[in-house]
Amino acid sequence: xxxxxxxxxxxxxxxxxxxxxxxxxxxxxxxxxxxxxxxxxxxxxxxxxxxxxxxxxxxxxxxxxxxxxxxxxxxxxxxxxxxxxxxxxxxxxxxxxxxxxxxxxxxxxxxxxxxxxxxxxxxxxxxxxxxxxxxxxxxxxxxxxxxxxxxxxxxx
Amino acid sequence: xxxxxxxxxxxxxxxxxxxxxxxxxxxxxxxxxxxxxxxxxxxxxxxxxxxxxxxxxxxxxxxxxxxxxxxxxxxxxxxxxxxxxxxxxxxxxxxxxxxxxxxxxxxxxxxxxxxxxxxxxxxxxxxxxxxxxxxxxxxxxxxxxxxxxxxx
Amino acid sequence: xxxxxxxxxxxxxxxxxxxxxxxxxxxxxxxxxxxxxxxxxxxxxxxxxxxxxxxxxxxxxxxxxxxxxxxxxxxxxxxxxxxxxxxxxxxxxxxxxxxxxxxxxxxxxxxxxxxxxxxxxxxxxxxxxxxxxxxxxxxxxxxxxxxxxxxxxxxxxxxxxxxxxxxxxxxxxxxxxxxxxxxxxxxxxxxxxxxxxxxxxxxxxxxxxxxxxxxxxxxxxxxxxxxxxxxxxxxxxxxxxxxxxxxxxxxxxxxxxxxxxxxxxxxxxxxxxxxxxxxxxxx
Numbered sequence: 047x048x049x050x051x052x053x054x055x056x057x058x059x060x061x062x063x064x065x066x067x068x069x070x071x072x073x074x075x076x077x078x079x080x081x082x083x084x085x086x087x088x089x090x091x092x093x094x095x096x097x098x099x100x101x102x103x104x105x106x107x108x109x110x111x112x113x114x115x116x117x118x119x120x121x122x123x124x125x126x127x128x129x130x131x132x133x134x135x136x137x138x139x140x141x142x143x144x145x146x147x148x149x150x151x152x153x154x155x156x157x158x159x160x161x162x163x164x165x166x167x168x169x170x171x172x173x174x175x176x177x178x179x180x181x182x183x184x185x186x187x188x189x190x191x192x193x194x195x196x197x198x199x200x201x202x
Numbered sequence: 203x204x205x206x207x208x209x210x211x212x213x214x215x216x217x218x219x220x221x222x223x224x225x226x227x228x229x230x231x232x233x234x235x236x237x238x239x240x241x242x243x244x245x246x247x248x249x250x251x252x253x254x255x256x257x258x259x260x261x262x263x264x265x266x267x268x269x270x271x272x273x274x275x276x277x278x279x280x281x282x283x284x285x286x287x288x289x290x291x292x293x294x295x296x297x298x299x300x301x302x303x304x305x306x307x308x309x310x311x312x313x314x315x316x317x318x319x320x321x322x323x324x325x326x327x328x329x330x331x332x333x334x335x336x337x338x339x340x341x342x343x344x345x346x347x348x349x350x351x352x353x354x
Numbered sequence: 355x356x357x358x359x360x361x362x363x364x365x366x367x368x369x370x371x372x373x374x375x376x377x378x379x380x381x382x383x384x385x386x387x388x389x390x391x392x393x394x395x396x397x398x399x400x401x402x403x404x405x406x407x408x409x410x411x412x413x414x415x416x417x418x419x420x421x422x423x424x425x426x427x428x429x430x431x432x433x434x435x436x437x438x439x440x441x442x443x444x445x446x447x448x449x450x451x452x453x454x455x456x457x458x459x460x461x462x463x464x465x466x467x468x469x470x471x472x473x474x475x476x477x478x479x480x481x482x483x484x485x486x487x488x489x490x491x492x493x494x495x496x497x498x499x500x501x502x503x504x505x506x507x508x509x510x511x512x513x514x515x516x517x518x519x520x521x522x523x524x525x526x527x528x529x530x531x532x533x534x535x536x537x538x539x540x541x542x543x544x545x546x547x548x549x550x551x552x553x554x555x556x557x558x559x560x561x562x563x564x565x566x567x568x569x570x571x572x573x574x575x576x577x578x579x580x581x582x583x584x585x586x587x588x589x590x591x592x593x594x595x596x597x598x599x600x601x602x603x604x605x606x607x608x609x610x611x612x613x614x615x616x617x618x619x620x621x622x623x624x625x626x627x628x629x630x631x632x633x634x635x636x637x
Contacts, residue, residue, distance in 0.1 A: 064356045067391045067401060088392045090385060096456050102430075103456040108388040110381065112359040113405055156455065177540045178454025255508025256469065257395050287394070320395050327606030327613075331507050331570075 051115055055080060056124025062111065070114050071095045071106035074121065082122045082151035086180075093179035096152035097121050103159045103178075122151045130161045133196040143192035145183030153179045157193045165201055169194065203330055205313045209341045212306040213348040215299050219273030221348060222297065231343040233336050236260075244270075248280075252321070254332050259284050259321055261291050274299050289319020360402045365409055365490045365519060371402045373492040373515035380404055380517050382426055382465035385457050410464065410519060413437045419525030425464020425518040429453075432463060441526040441551045444483060447533035448475040448549065454541040464518040467503070470510045470570075471543070473610070476521075477504070478549035478566035479533060481574050483523040491516035504571035529553050534627045536619060538610060543567070545611040546619045550627045558584030561595070561628055568616050569604040586632050589625070596621025 050061045053070075055078060062073040071088075074080040074097070086092035088107050095106040098120040125131035134157055137143070144150050153176060160167055160175035167175070172193045173186075181189060211218050221227050225246055229238040234251040241247055244267040251260045263282030270276045276297045283290045295313040302308055317329055360378075362368040372378050377399030381387055390396045404410055410426040413435050421442050423432065432438070432449035452458055452466075452475045466474045467487060477500075480487075485500045491513060498511045500521075505511060512518070529552040535544045547566035552559055560583040564572040578598035585591030605616035 064359075066356070066358050067388065067398070069388065069392070089389045090453075090457055093454070093456065099459075102459045104459045105385075105456050107392065108384050108457075108460060110359065110384055110388065110401065110403070112356065112361075113384075113403060159455075174540075175455055178456050256390060320393065323393065324395060325606075325608050327608035328507055331604075331606055335506075 051112060053078075053111070053114055053119060054117065055119045056121060057118075064112055068111045069107055070097070070099075070109040070111045070119065073111045073114075074106060074119075080121055080123055084148055084151065086148070091180070092149070092152075093156070094149050094152040096155040096179065098155050098159060101159065101162065103156045120155075122154050125154075125158060128158065130158050130196070130200060133199040134158060134161070134192065137192040137196040137199065138189075141188045141192040141195065143184060143188040145181075149179055149181045149183075153181065153189060157196070160193070161197055161200060165197065167194070167197055172197075203315045203317075203326060203333065205315065205330075205333060205337065206311065207337065208308055208310040209345070210302065210306055210308050211345055211348050215301040215307045216273050218299055218307045218309065218348065221344070222276065222299075223270075223272075227347055231340055231347060233339040233343075243267075248282075250282075252332070252336075254321065254324060254328060257321065257324060259287075259289065263291070284319065284321075287320060289317070289321055291318075291321075292316045358400055360400060361406055362402060362404075363406055365407055365517070368402050368404060368407060369490055369492050369515055369517060371400070372517065375400045375402075378402055380468070382410075382468070383428060383460045383462040384465075385453070385461035386465060386469045386471070404464070404517065416522075421523045423463055423521045423523075425467070425520055426462050427464075429458035429461050429463070429466075430455075433458060440528040441483060441531055441553075442523055444479045444531040444533055444549055444551055445476065445523070447531065448479045448535075448547075451475060451533065451535050451540075457541075463521055467518045467521065468510065468512060470504050470508050472507065472570055472606075473543040473545075473547070473567040475533070475535065475544065475547060475566070478547055478564035478572040480521055480523070481564040481572040482549040482551055482562050483526065485521050485523045487511075487521055488519040489516050490519045495519070497522075501574070507570045509570070526551075527553055527555070529559075530631045532627050532631050534623055534630075536623060543610060546605075546616050546623055548623045548627045550624075550631060552586070552631055559586055560584070561586060561631075563595075563599070563624060563627075565599055565603070565620055565624070567605070567610075568620060569602070573599045573602050573620075575599055575602065586628055592625050592628055593621060596624045599624065 050063045053060050062077045083106050084094035086094035090105045090108040096103050097106045100118050172190050225238040229235045236249045239247045246265040248263045261282040263280045265280045268277040278295050280293045293315045298310045300308045360371050379398040381401045382404050410424045413423050429449045429452045438446045466476050480500045486497045487503050489496050503511050531551040534548040536546050544567045549564045551562045560579050564574040566572050575598050578595050582595045600620040605613040607613045
């Protein structure tokens with residue numbers, strides 16, 4: 047272990063130890079106790095570790111932490127005052143888009159990136175943006191409805 | 203995974219049999235075989251390295267000759283693990299030698315290979331292709347040893 | 355910073371590390387490599403991070419009209435590039451259907467080439483576009499045609515310590531292109547894929563096609579393409595074309611489909627892709 051690395055997580059500088067092929071997910075969860083990104087498959091398939099890196103959704107489990115120095119890492123913890131995230135949260139509650147909740151932080155990261163890029167997405171665009179986030183509870187319909195409703199709310 | 207095949211060697215059956223039962227020669231012909239150590243007349247220890255794409259694995263195998271009828275049939279069983287990685291390989295194989303007279307000897311083989319753990323996870327489809335490649339390499343090397351003229 | 359991850363500033367420094375540290379691996383986007391490390395399928399002694407190598411970045415049109423795509427160019431950037439025009443659009447079509455958005459934000463074309471997954475989406479299009487792969491190693495630079503880049507299952511022409519620097523597609527006559535991917539669900543690897551472009555000269559139109567995920571390398575037959583010239587509307591000629599490619603196939607059985615299923619799909623996917631492109635041409 048060297049002296050560590052300075053990450054910018056949710057707008058704050060955080061130092062983490064480095065060593066081996068350590069991932070951003072491990073740094074977030076195990077070192078910094080930022081627990082919204084979940085360790086699901088650890089293979090980049092399930093999407094539950096999805097976070098925003100410089101605004102883009104990426105897999106924290108596939109991201110080498112040593113490549114994250116100086117980049118902006120955002121999780122849902124750091125988006126409480128974000129207008130897109132607030133609209134998404136309200137819409138998810140209304141539509142019932144959350145059941146067990148394991149996939150939700152990753153889904154929200156992907157949805158937030160979509161809304162910031164595409165203000166009025168159609169259903170196909172929502173499905174494409176969320177195609178890398180698996181949910182075993184909802185059947186997706188309520189999630190897609192929530193994202194469409196949030197987009198409408200933000201654009202009003 | 204089951205495999206079967208046959209190949210002809212231009213050498214008389216007793217000579218082919220003798221080579222099959224020669225651990226030093228087998229070690230030289232098995233691709234990736236780093237060592238063979240004789241434990242008893244019917245038991246050997248071997249270390250075999252396998253590379254499938256980006257993945258490299260080294261198996262420590264125990265090979266037992268379960269039954270033999272010189273110079274026609276041999277049943278062997280190999281089992282082994284990849285040091286501390288919870289991945290295992292086992293193989294049961296049957297070899298039959300038929301004399302073709304002047305033309306030499308036909309070697310027929312059947313094998314049932316099982317791979318579990320990380321190599322198995324990589325996909326048995328690709329493992330099958332790998333085993334087929336290794337068999338071809340073995341046959342070429344084995345023939346080279348018994349048919350020096352053909353190899354030259 | 356740890357000694358486990360090296361951050362070279364030049365290609366020469368990178369290949370120097372790779373050559374001198376036993377067990378070192380280059381890491382580009384990490385989308386496949388990190389997944390394999392997490393699963394303990396590979397256990398490198400050191401990772402050489404290619405991220406800071408300017409030479410490996412971005413797409414550019416060369417003076418001779420060829421297109422150069424740096425190895426570190428992400429799927430996302432290829433899928434959205436306005437520099438891909440004419441037949442080169444095929445690469446954009448393929449990049450757009452790789453995995454899903456977060457993975458496209460990470461994975462790179464150089465990483466995909468180095469890993470050489472038989473089902474990877476770029477391999478067929480690069481073969482179909484007669485691309486060349488630029489390679490760097492400690493002993494210097496070289497270029498290998500895509501037709502000779504893949505040597506076996508997950509085996510490439512890259513010698514130990516060598517890296518992909520770029521893929522280069524030559525200028526080609528404009529013609530319609532299509533990347534058809536058959537997958538169980540959106541975002542999965544292909545069960546089978548078909549990269550297709552139409553090429554017209556004085557002797558009539560023919561199809562340039564490469565089938566993916568049906569052998570260690572994409573299947574292509576220039577001979578069969580010449581026999582097909584002028585016969586794109588002739589179902590029997592198209593069927594013969596499919597059979598010619600099928601004859602070279604060596605698919606595996608896996609969770610995405612049996613070898614037999616893949617073999618059956620080859621002529622069908624090809625015929626339907628050709629019908630779609632030629633129909634679009636008339637329209």
